[in-house]
Amino acid sequence: MGDPLRVLPAGTSRPDLKEPEPRRALRGRAADCYHPRPGEHQEAGIKGMRVKRPTSFDIAELAGVSQSTVSRALRNDAMVSEDTRQRVAQAARLLNYKVDVNARNLRSQKTNTLALLLYEDPVTSQSLINPFFLSMLSSITKASARRGYDLLISFQQSSDDWSADYAASKRADGLIFLGYGDYLRYVDKISRLDEVSTAFVTWGPVVPGQPGHFIGSDNVHGAREGVRHLIARGRRRIAFLGDISEHCPEFRDRYRGYVEALGEAGLPVIEALYADAAASEEVGHQAILDLIDREGPIDAVFGACDLLAIGAMNGLRERSLRVPEDVAVVGFDDIVAAPFTSPPLTTLRQDTAAAGELLVENLLRLIEGRPIETTQIATSLVVRGSCGGL
Amino acid sequence: MGDPLRVLPAGTSRPDLKEPEPRRALRGRAADCYHPRPGEHQEAGIKGMRVKRPTSFDIAELAGVSQSTVSRALRNDAMVSEDTRQRVAQAARLLNYKVDVNARNLRSQKTNTLALLLYEDPVTSQSLINPFFLSMLSSITKASARRGYDLLISFQQSSDDWSADYAASKRADGLIFLGYGDYLRYVDKISRLDEVSTAFVTWGPVVPGQPGHFIGSDNVHGAREGVRHLIARGRRRIAFLGDISEHCPEFRDRYRGYVEALGEAGLPVIEALYADAAASEEVGHQAILDLIDREGPIDAVFGACDLLAIGAMNGLRERSLRVPEDVAVVGFDDIVAAPFTSPPLTTLRQDTAAAGELLVENLLRLIEGRPIETTQIATSLVVRGSCGGL
DNA sequence: AACACTTCTGAAACCAGTTTCAATGCATAT
DNA sequence: ATATGCATTGAAACTGGTTTCAGAAGTGTT
Numbered sequence: 001m002g003d004p005l006r007v008l009p010a011g012t013s014r015p016d017l018k019e020p021e022p023r024r025a026l027r028g029r030a031a032d033c034y035h036p037r038p039g040e041h042q043e044a045g046i047k048g049m050r051v052k053r054p055t056s057f058d059i060a061e062l063a064g065v066s067q068s069t070v071s072r073a074l075r076n077d078a079m080v081s082e083d084t085r086q087r088v089a090q091a092a093r094l095l096n097y098k099v100d101v102n103a104r105n106l107r108s109q110k111t112n113t114l115a116l117l118l119y120e121d122p123v124t125s126q127s128l129i130n131p132f133f134l135s136m137l138s139s140i141t142k143a144s145a146r147r148g149y150d151l152l153i154s155f156q157q158s159s160d161d162w163s164a165d166y167a168a169s170k171r172a173d174g175l176i177f178l179g180y181g182d183y184l185r186y187v188d189k190i191s192r193l194d195e196v197s198t199a200f201v202t203w204g205p206v207v208p209g210q211p212g213h214f215i216g217s218d219n220v221h222g223a224r225e226g227v228r229h230l231i232a233r234g235r236r237r238i239a240f241l242g243d244i245s246e247h248c249p250e251f252r253d254r255y256r257g258y259v260e261a262l263g264e265a266g267l268p269v270i271e272a273l274y275a276d277a278a279a280s281e282e283v284g285h286q287a288i289l290d291l292i293d294r295e296g297p298i299d300a301v302f303g304a305c306d307l308l309a310i311g312a313m314n315g316l317r318e319r320s321l322r323v324p325e326d327v328a329v330v331g332f333d334d335i336v337a338a339p340f341t342s343p344p345l346t347t348l349r350q351d352t353a354a355a356g357e358l359l360v361e362n363l364l365r366l367i368e369g370r371p372i373e374t375t376q377i378a379t380s381l382v383v384r385g386s387c388g389g390l
Numbered sequence: 391m392g393d394p395l396r397v398l399p400a401g402t403s404r405p406d407l408k409e410p411e412p413r414r415a416l417r418g419r420a421a422d423c424y425h426p427r428p429g430e431h432q433e434a435g436i437k438g439m440r441v442k443r444p445t446s447f448d449i450a451e452l453a454g455v456s457q458s459t460v461s462r463a464l465r466n467d468a469m470v471s472e473d474t475r476q477r478v479a480q481a482a483r484l485l486n487y488k489v490d491v492n493a494r495n496l497r498s499q500k501t502n503t504l505a506l507l508l509y510e511d512p513v514t515s516q517s518l519i520n521p522f523f524l525s526m527l528s529s530i531t532k533a534s535a536r537r538g539y540d541l542l543i544s545f546q547q548s549s550d551d552w553s554a555d556y557a558a559s560k561r562a563d564g565l566i567f568l569g570y571g572d573y574l575r576y577v578d579k580i581s582r583l584d585e586v587s588t589a590f591v592t593w594g595p596v597v598p599g600q601p602g603h604f605i606g607s608d609n610v611h612g613a614r615e616g617v618r619h620l621i622a623r624g625r626r627r628i629a630f631l632g633d634i635s636e637h638c639p640e641f642r643d644r645y646r647g648y649v650e651a652l653g654e655a656g657l658p659v660i661e662a663l664y665a666d667a668a669a670s671e672e673v674g675h676q677a678i679l680d681l682i683d684r685e686g687p688i689d690a691v692f693g694a695c696d697l698l699a700i701g702a703m704n705g706l707r708e709r710s711l712r713v714p715e716d717v718a719v720v721g722f723d724d725i726v727a728a729p730f731t732s733p734p735l736t737t738l739r740q741d742t743a744a745a746g747e748l749l750v751e752n753l754l755r756l757i758e759g760r761p762i763e764t765t766q767i768a769t770s771l772v773v774r775g776s777c778g779g780l
Numbered sequence: 781a782a783c784a785c786t787t788c789t790g791a792a793a794c795c796a797g798t799t800t801c802a803a804t805g806c807a808t809a810t
Numbered sequence: 811a812t813a814t815g816c817a818t819t820g821a822a823a824c825t826g827g828t829t830t831c832a833g834a835a836g837t838g839t840t
Binding site: 445446447457458460461462465489490491492493494495496497498499 | 825826827828829
């Protein structure tokens with residue numbers, strides 16, 4: 001088969017250019033100094049001898065078309081004949097051509113990149129070691145990759161190093177906020193994003209008045225299911241562990257679910273069985289000790305997160321109370337450690353795969369101006385040993 | 391105080407430009423259609439009415455200098471007077487100017503971005519839920535942020551979706567590879583990176599012949615320390631759990647440490663006390679059962695990773711063997727679950743903070759052509775309950 | 781006073797693509 | 811045969827910075 005790349009289409013080699021054409025001439029020179037062959041990268045390692053990357057002009061020359069046609073062909077623009085597209089594709093493959101995303105982004109005013117801002121809890125610094133975020137991360141990465149988007153990631157430590165600049169400096173088309181518990185401290189900055197019309201989504205509880213951007217698990221429903229499960233197994237004095245101040249809107253929702261489940265069953269909500277506790281093992285440990293010493297026997301604990309539930313189990317063991325015989329325990333999150341505790345922890349799994357998918361989906365909807373439909377993710381009860389059998 | 395921005399320096403308003411100057415004229419127009427005032431973002435939300443971002447030309451006009459001077463001033467280029475720098479900075483602040491990184495990258499041929507490629511173990515898919523990687527991720531992010539680099543992240547699932555294109559398409563200046571256990575399957579592709587002179591570093595065991603790029607914990611030393619600790623507590627029949635085939639070079643190194651510690655103490659290496667096991671709780675569980683049933687009593691287990699050690703503890707409990715009284719257990723990694731097992735797991739902590747720092751540091755050294763010095767990170771023994779007291 | 785040497789600045793080239801616009805060729809409608 | 815329409819294509823404008831180059835202003839030397 002003859003080389004189709006050498007067959008120049010009629011009308012291409014027009015000889016009627018007489019004037020110097022300074023701009024074009026300079027651009028064209030790039031092509032002249034590039035002599036690539038597949039597999040001849042030997043000099044690449046030699047310092048300062050780096051071979052020049054091929055540009056779309058090189059592809060154009062090789063394929064016998066104009067540079068703009070190369071651009072169209074490689075983007076599968078509609079207005080290119082199948083024959084041309086093939087020739088360009090082959091030339092690009094031959095020279096091992098890769099678009100320069102900076103040039104592309106500059107002109108098209110699009111980056112095809114999302115930025116993920118991960119906020120640490122400045123108090124506990126727990127969010128970073130919370131495996132929950134690794135699976136969120138994984139699913140977000142995959143969801144954006146599947147849609148052809150790159151993902152920039154940034155761990156935010158204080159509210160000072162604010163990274164809305166990711167959008168302002170055209171590094172990313174949209175932002176994803178992720179954080180555990182108290183993220184309201186940066187919401188004031190988030191609201192400013194609306195003013196500069198920067199697309200963003202946030203993981204966490206739905207904030208009233210801005211439903212579209214805020215995506216989270218159905219915490220109320222999940223907690224209700226967990227507490228129902230305890231009640232169905234005959235537990236009556238069920239303690240709730242978790243900070244329900246405005247710092248932890250998610251925990252507050254889970255407390256609502258707890259209250260609702262009790263109400264359904266006609267059980268009283270005993271104020272004294274609530275223990276304020278930040279999300280960490282140590283805090284949960286101490287909180288349950290205080291609660292038992294103060295209020296006497298309980299027969300179950302609902303932890304607003306797994307770390308609290310695990311801390312509670314350790315505290316119970318310290319008071320020689322057996323889990324689940326004496327006290328049943330249910331957590332929330334289903335972190336990796338959950339199946340490894342003894343007994344294994346019954347908990348409400350947050351569907352991180354669906355969550356990541358929804359965050360990205362909704363962010364792209366915002367970017368493209370399409371309407372948002374779903375904003376909540378269902379949780380599922382994972383029954384293990386700590387709640388007293390199936 | 392008068393507005394310094396209006397004081398044009400002499401010689402700036404030169405009136406001797408008569409010719410049309412097509413290029414400049416078009417560029418200048420951008421400045422004319424932008425009328426910003428701090429806090430007047432009202433129209434920003436209205437569709438299609440988006441206010442045009444300020445460019446460096448706008449800053450130049452406001453500051454009464456040329457656009458190239460603006461560029462220099464904002465980058466703290468040496469060749470700008472303090473007075474000019476101040477004026478430019480003030481103008482930029484006033485218009486809330488942010489550089490367009492795409493334009494910057496395009497011209498400077500630098501992205502100020504690193505790409506992190508996280509590989510899943512296709513067999514166990516464990517690496518994603520392994521909290522070890524979250525802390526690696528966190529430290530890598532922080533290390534690159536500290537140096538002014540953005541971080542692109544990508545979870546690689548199969549060896550097919552190869553992302554050297556991150557560098558080829560000028561998205562990133564360098565690559566960081568992260569993966570658990572068997573990553574040799576993509577090393578053939580990694581070696582190709584050298585050919586195209588793409589800077590990269592890899593987390594894992596040092597691969598002979600390419601010392602500079604490969605960074606990892608001192609696995610031999612760490613394992614030796616752990617096994618020494620067991621020996622010092624009187625243990626003699628110490629099992630080793632872990633796959634030491636070429637698929638897991640790290641485990642292989644840890645096995646070497648195990649053998650060395652035994653040798654130092656004059657203990658024989660009993661072939662039968664080695665159990666091949668991939669990195670997961672289930673596999674460790676089964677492996678220890680088989681080993682006990684086959685070889686009879688042991689008094690200690692060294693797990694090549696924490697998940698294996700945890701699995702082993704569960705298996706031992708199933709055979710009614712007490713940890714640490716009957717069998718002492720030591721793991722490797724120090725994952726978050728480690729302190730929550732019962733008894734809490736003694737293990738070798740990998741210093742992820744130092745590791746992330748070193749990966750980024752070395753990658754930048756490669757990018758800038760500076761020599762690399764360190765390639766190994768020390769581990770530290772974390773003594774908890776599972777090894778039989780301090 | 782003439783000269784060299786910095787230090788600072790502006791004009792224009794440059795990076796490598798996308799997008800606009802006008803032109804071409806060809807098929808179909810009149 | 812001519813007008814109309816459409817699919818393709820190329821030339822040139824355009825994106826918003828950085829970098830080169832040359833010139834101006836100011837200082838020090840002889």
